[in-house]
Amino acid sequence: MKQSIRPTWFCALKRHFRLAIKAVFVSGIISGAGLTVPMIAEANVTSVTVTPKRANVHVKGASALSLTWNVTRLEPTAPATVPVSSTNAILQINGTNVATLGGTLLRQSTLNPAQSETLRFSEVLSISSALARKIAEAPAGSVLISRTFTDTQTTGLARLSVFAGSGQGGALSINRIDLRFDNDARTDVIAKGDTRRAIAEINFRSSGLLKGEWRIIDPTASLGSARGRILQVVRQQVVSSGQGRTRIVSPALPTTKNGLYLLTFSVENAEGITELPVLRYFVLETSTKRPADNLTALSPGNGARVNQDTVFAWENVPGALAYQVEILTPGHDEVVSGKVVSAQDLKLKLSAFSLDNLNSGESYDWRLRAFDKSGRVIGSSPRQLLYMP
Incomplete structure (x- = not known):
């Protein structure tokens, strides 16, 4: 049998080819269609x-x-x-x-x-x-x-x-509640049967489930009833990566009985709020007529220049359940601001009002009204002028 003689370079090439094939099978990935080329290592x-x-x-x-x-x-x-x-x-x-x-x-x-x-x-x-x-x-x-x-x-x-802020997705915290009526008033006198709603502007930190309640004290309850009855339960998811703000509107407020109503919005997780704000409103019969000017205002004087420390004071009216101080546009009945207080109070600082709508350098009228437990106006003072310097 004749032996086949092959050159040395051919044998070396054959060995190199076999090693290359082996490397492909070791490093490559076998698929149904054949072999994928192995990835070349890089930085x-x-x-x-x-x-x-x-x-x-x-x-x-x-x-x-x-x-x-x-x-x-x-x-x-x-x-x-x-x-x-x-x-x-x-x-x-x-x-x-x-x-x-x-x-x-x-x-x-x-x-x-x-x-x-x-x-x-x-x-x-x-x-x-x-x-x-x-x-x-x-x-x-x-x-x-x-x-x-x-x-x-x-x-x-x-x-x-x-x-x-300091919020990093921690527990929800309520740090401010601001209440007003839907006509922007902070205190109001509403005709019996009319519709009015309240708005709560709530500042909070972080995110979570806001749990709140609209609560009301109506004329049938004692003024000493701190919490009142639940008007509506609110559950609302709020989210913020830091400081957030949300707006919650109340249901239609009750206006079927004459008298004074106290309204608040209470919430959980309100450790930063020392006292919940309270809205006050009176419901009156639409036929109620303004009585004679029989309520005596003691201060400020007519045309006085006032500041936040100015005190409104008046004499007691027998049978009064509450008093209202109203600030109005001069010569008109448009109420710019006001405040309702219980009969135990016979004076009030201007700083207790919502002063957002009072402009420096302008004049306003103001007057007092007294209400009995049925919501009737039983006293009124003459309109007087005040000036915000």
């Missing part, structure tokens, strides 16, 4: 983290956030020096990019095979007052700041959560 950004993971900004005004980005990378094959960089940070609300922050961060990374290192990039990001307002108004947990880093081969991303 990698293996992780990106940021410190801190949560940050707070001021609800009002600008803020500065000090951040440190940590980029870890691995060089698996050959010695190399590569740039590791990030163009800018992104502020994102509800998945939408709303602003770019900061500038380019850049460092060189030099590694030998199988080495890894962590590069630290420190920066201070400026948050404007306009962006702070957007953050405060955003739903809880929806505000993120992110940066993407690359080493020219692969990329990595890190994010931190941003909140306004």
Whole structure:
């Protein structure tokens, strides 16, 4: 049998081919259609983290956030020096990019095979007052700041959560309740059978289930009844990444009985509120006529210049259950502000009024009225002039 003689280079090529095939089967992935080519190992950004993971900004005004980005990378094959960089940070609300922050961060990374290192990039990001307002108004947990880093081969991303104020998704806290009627009055006299509603403006921090109750004391109850009866139970989910605000409208208020009504909105988680605000309103018969000017006002004098410390004082009217001080536009019956107090009070400071609608440099009329337990007007004072300097 004749032996086949092959050149040395042919045998070497054959051995190389066999090793290559073996490497493909060891490193590759077998699929139904054949073999996929094995991936060539490259330099990698293996992780990106940021410190801190949560940050707070001021609800009002600008803020500065000090951040440190940590980029870890691995060089698996050959010695190399590569740039590791990030163009800018992104502020994102509800998945939408709303602003770019900061500038380019850049460092060189030099590694030998199988080495890894962590590069630290420190920066201070400026948050404007306009962006702070957007953050405060955003739903809880929806505000993120992110940066993407690359080493020219692969990329990595890190994010931190941003909140306004001191809220970081903690328990819901109610810190302010403001009550008014739907005609913007803080105290009112309503004709029997008319419709009126109240509005509660509530400031809160963080997010959660707001649990509240509209409560009312009607003319059949004692003025000493602190809590009254429940007019409506309110359950409303509120969300904010910091300071939030919500508006709750009452059901139609009862106006079927003459007399004085006291209305409030009580809530859970209101540790920051020492006293709940109370709205007062009187219900009168539509046929009620204004009596003669038989209520004597003691102060201030007609045409007096007033300030928040000015005291309205008057003489007692027998049979009165409550008194009302009204501030009106001069010569008209349009009520600008007012206050209803129980019969035990015969004086009232101007600071007790809602002064939002009283303008400096303008004159107003004011008068007093007395009501009995049936809601009838049993006393009235002449209109007098006052001036807000």
